[in-house]
Amino acid sequence: MQTNNHQIVDYDLVLDQKFGKEGTPERIKAEEDAFSFYSGQILLDARKEAKVTQAELAKRINSTKSYISKVENGVIVPSVGAFYRIISALGMRVEVVKPIY
Numbered sequence: 330m331q332t333n334n335h336q337i338v339d340y341d342l343v344l345d346q347k348f349g350k351e352g353t354p355e356r357i358k359a360e361e362d363a364f365s366f367y368s369g370q371i372l373l374d375a376r377k378e379a380k381v382t383q384a385e386l387a388k389r390i391n392s393t394k395s396y397i398s399k400v401e402n403g404v405i406v407p408s409v410g411a412f413y414r415i416i417s418a419l420g421m422r423v424e425v426v427k428p429i430y
Contacts, residue, residue: 366403372415373401379419389418 341351349355376386376397383397390411399405400415407415416423 362403365406368406369401369403372419375416375419375421376401381419386415386418390414 344356345351348359376383381389383394383401387394387397392411396405397415400407400411413423
């Protein structure tokens, strides 16, 4: 790993060393864990912004506070249906758009 004044010069090298080469089972697992954590943080931030408790959100989607906590902490990934229910219960929507080139 090459650094200069604590700036990473080759980030791919850092990822390879820490999580394995791209496409390896270890790297795929690390990426999935990162996506789970990141998705959970997005939902946590959205819930807090909406000023909704975990218990209230769980009630709105007919689930449990424990489930909401596990989703927000990246322990589990909600199904697509559960994700949309959570988003909707927080007064949000998902929009898929094509990038303009």
